[in-house]
Structures are given as structure tokens and as C-alpha cells.
Amino acid sequence: MYSQFTEQQLEIRDLVRNFVKKEIPHEVALHWDEKNQHPTELINKMRSELGINGLVIPEEYGGWGLGAIEQCLAIEELSRGCLGIALGFAYTGLGVLPILKGATHEQKLKWLPEIADGKFGVSFCLSEPGAGSDVPGMTTRAEKKGDKWIINGAKQWITGASDAQAFTVFAYTDKNRGTRGVSCFYVPRSAKGLTVGKKEDKLGIRASSTHQVIFEDCEVGEDALVGKENLGFVYALQTLNASRPFVAVMGVGVAQAALDHAARYAREREQFGVKIGTFQAVQHMLADMSIKVETAREITYKAARLSDANDPNLPKYSAIAKAYASECAVQCATDAVQIFGGYGYTKEYPVEKLMRDSKILTIFEGTTQIQKNEIAAYVIKEAASKKD
Structure with a gap:
């Protein structure tokens, strides 16, 4: 509404x-x-x-x-x-x-x-080299020794790692319990045994640093355990449900930028003696982009409102918003390049960067396919609850 x-x-x-x-x-x-x-x-x-x-x-x-x-x-x-x-x-x-x-x-x-206060940033450390979408497959572990926690493992695709002064790190504290044995830790950058590893050379979002973060007998105090032991997976799920509207709105922003650039260019560019914005084919592309942008914005801000209200339907709608808005960004950026034609494929104009940047939105914080899995699970659950 x-x-x-x-x-x-x-x-x-x-x-x-x-x-x-x-x-x-x-x-x-x-x-x-x-x-x-x-x-x-x-x-x-x-x-x-x-x-x-x-x-x-x-x-x-x-x-x-x-x-x-x-x-x-x-x-x-x-x-x-x-x-x-x-x-x-x-x-x-x-x-x-x-x-x-x-x-x-x-x-x-x-x-x-x-x-x-903005004095420093904090990076989220969940994904691993062998465990992206398969979060329970992570291997990072934390062991209590005296009044210290010792963390060993590696995290992959960590956004902001070169700038962050602290990390929220997920690790198994009781592997035998599966996801019920995961805990979360607040690890300062200065912690002994923490190393920010290689920087990824990415297709897009190149102004954002993405690194591996390595923990080799990394020592933190017992008070570094966030909340309660073995509740880390719960905190991770709550975090992702709350953060997906933020990823979705990135898609809205990118898609809106693509539409803005494409609409302005369509008004200025001439072919066959007329502005290309007078061509129905271009007009329909702009119309489709606008439909997608406004739809993405509405579902994204609905998810944000559900988040603020602690509504139990948030997981479903945050997944819908993330899936739709991220794919919207890719399509709108691609269409903008098409409207710009050959110029759109050059760095002189802004839309080729939008096209490169947009793709990550369908991948990080849960791929589009993972979102659809979650949405389908909620749909099936709702159907079961309505069964006579």
C-alpha cells in the first residue's frame, strides 16, 4: 500500500x-x-x-x-x-x-x-571460498581457550575489507550441531592473526574493495562473542532478511540512473533527421524501463516498511524485492546501453558502467535463484496453511 x-x-x-x-x-x-x-x-x-x-x-x-x-x-x-x-x-x-x-x-x-560517529566501517564476514550460497557448508571455526576465542578459517568476497576497522565474523563453535552450532564474533582489524588477503579484480563496483579475510589462530576476547553462543545462524538470517531491501534499493537506484540517462539521450540524439525519442521502438523501451523501476521501488519500500514493523512476512517480501529489483537493474542498464547504441558501449558515456555494476546485485547477499527458492518455500507454506 x-x-x-x-x-x-x-x-x-x-x-x-x-x-x-x-x-x-x-x-x-x-x-x-x-x-x-x-x-x-x-x-x-x-x-x-x-x-x-x-x-x-x-x-x-x-x-x-x-x-x-x-x-x-x-x-x-x-x-x-x-x-x-x-x-x-x-x-x-x-x-x-x-x-x-x-x-x-x-x-x-x-x-x-x-x-x-562514522569513525570506521564494519564488514560482514559470512561467505567463504567453498561456501557462498551454501552457508551451512562454511568451515571457519572458533574454539574457546581460557578467556580467549581462537578463530581459524577464511572468508571470501568481503565488501569494504580494505577500509573496515572491524568485522562481524560467523564461525562454527559446535560443528556437530550444524547451523545450531554457529556463533558470531566482533573482530577488530587489529586482532592478532587477522589478515586482509588478496583483492578481487572485479567486472563492476570497482570503487568498492572486495577481499578475502583470513583468520589464522586469530585471538579475540571472550566478550567478542556477539550475543549468545550458537545463535549466530539466527543472527545471520535476521541480518539477511533485514538487509535485502537495502540491496533491492541499490537496484532501484541503478535502474533509475539508467532510465534517466536513456531518456535524456533519447531527447538529444538524432537519426534519420529526427530525435530517436520519437521512434516507437525507443519509446516502448523507455516505457518498459519506467514500469520496472516504479514496480521495483514500490515492492522495495514495502519490504522496508515490513522490516521497520518487524512483520513476520518480511522474509518473503525482502526476497521478492531483492530478486525483482536486482534483475530490474540489469535489464534497465542493458536497455540503456541499447538506446545509446555504439556510444553506450564506450566509457565516455555512463551507461556501460551501470551495465557492469548492476550484475553483482543478482549475485551477492543471495543469488536470484536462492531468492526464488525462498519465495517458493513461503508460497507452498501459505498454500498448506490455507488447505481445508
Whole structure:
């Protein structure tokens, strides 16, 4: 159901939108894309000027005390400017969720204020070299020795790893219990035995650093255990359900950018003596893009509202939003390249980067196929509950 944004929500959207227009024009986005480098100074400026690292962190821990709607509005605007740079902000939103979901009050008081202040980022460490979609197949383990936890293993595809000053790490503490034996740990970058490994040379989102993170007899204190032992898998599921609207809204931002560029180009480009925007074939492509963008936006913000309401239907709708909006971004970016023609295939114009960036949205935080598995499971469960 449609719900109008509040004045405060619109102010947050406009604050971020104006920052993007000023600080992240296409030339800047392309510069960092070509350098294949995390834009540290720009991200620090974003954190200090916008102060939005703590949007979803409660006020008692130094944050704004707001919700998923506000977070989505900020991420959508950043993603319209550059998805890679947007991830410089958004990766902390993912990394902090296990703390918000599972940590004790004392742990939150200790960890969250510095994050809310924007002093550093936190990366989420779940995927492994041999366990991407198959999360239970991970091999990282944590063993209690005296008053220390010793972590051994490796995490793969860790967004923001070169910039993060802490990591929320999932490891087996009782392998015999399966997913009921997974725990979560807050691991500072300075922890003995932690190494940020090789950097991935990616197709897109190249302004976002992606690394392997290695734990070799990594030592952390007993208070590094987030919440309760063996509840880590629960925290991970809660985190992914809450974060998928954030990935979905990245898709909305990328798709909207593709539509914006394509519509402007269609008004300016001439072929056969007329603007290409007068061709019905181009008009229909723009119409289809607009339909997809608006549909993706509605389902994404519905999921965000369900998240803020702690609605039990969130897992289903967050999966729907993530699946639809991510595929929408890929299709809209591809169509934008088609409308630009040969120019769209060059780095001189912005749409080829959108095409490269968009693909990751259908892969990370659960592939489209994983989302469909989850959606189907809910559909079958609902059908069973309605059976006479």
C-alpha cells in the first residue's frame, strides 16, 4: 500500500541527493572505477558531512534511531550516483546488523557509538571460498581457550575489507550441531592473526574493495562473542532478511540512473533527421524501463516498511524485492546501453558502467535463484496453511 514519505525522510533523501550531485558526478565515479580503488577521502567526507552511518542505530547508542525506510532512501540516492561508491557506505549497514540483532546492551554501548560517529566501517564476514550460497557448508571455526576465542578459517568476497576497522565474523563453535552450532564474533582489524588477503579484480563496483579475510589462530576476547553462543545462524538470517531491501534499493537506484540517462539521450540524439525519442521502438523501451523501476521501488519500500514493523512476512517480501529489483537493474542498464547504441558501449558515456555494476546485485547477499527458492518455500507454506 502506498505510504507518503515524511518530511524528515524527504530531507534525508534530498541531503544525500545533493551530496551525490556535487561530489559524485560521472567523471568522479568513472575515475574511481578505473583506478579500481576504494575512495577513502570521499567516503570519509561522506561520513562526516552526511553523518548517516548511524541512521538505523538507536539514539541511546549514538545513532539517529531511524529505520529501513531512511536507510533505503540514502542508499537509493548514492546508488544513482555510483553503486561502487555507495557500497563504501552501505557495507557498514550490513556489518552492523548482527550487532543490532544479537548483541547485548553492554556490547552495543561499547561498539556502536564509534560506528554511528562514522569513525570506521564494519564488514560482514559470512561467505567463504567453498561456501557462498551454501552457508551451512562454511568451515571457519572458533574454539574457546581460557578467556580467549581462537578463530581459524577464511572468508571470501568481503565488501569494504580494505577500509573496515572491524568485522562481524560467523564461525562454527559446535560443528556437530550444524547451523545450531554457529556463533558470531566482533573482530577488530587489529586482532592478532587477522589478515586482509588478496583483492578481487572485479567486472563492476570497482570503487568498492572486495577481499578475502583470513583468520589464522586469530585471538579475540571472550566478550567478542556477539550475543549468545550458537545463535549466530539466527543472527545471520535476521541480518539477511533485514538487509535485502537495502540491496533491492541499490537496484532501484541503478535502474533509475539508467532510465534517466536513456531518456535524456533519447531527447538529444538524432537519426534519420529526427530525435530517436520519437521512434516507437525507443519509446516502448523507455516505457518498459519506467514500469520496472516504479514496480521495483514500490515492492522495495514495502519490504522496508515490513522490516521497520518487524512483520513476520518480511522474509518473503525482502526476497521478492531483492530478486525483482536486482534483475530490474540489469535489464534497465542493458536497455540503456541499447538506446545509446555504439556510444553506450564506450566509457565516455555512463551507461556501460551501470551495465557492469548492476550484475553483482543478482549475485551477492543471495543469488536470484536462492531468492526464488525462498519465495517458493513461503508460497507452498501459505498454500498448506490455507488447505481445508
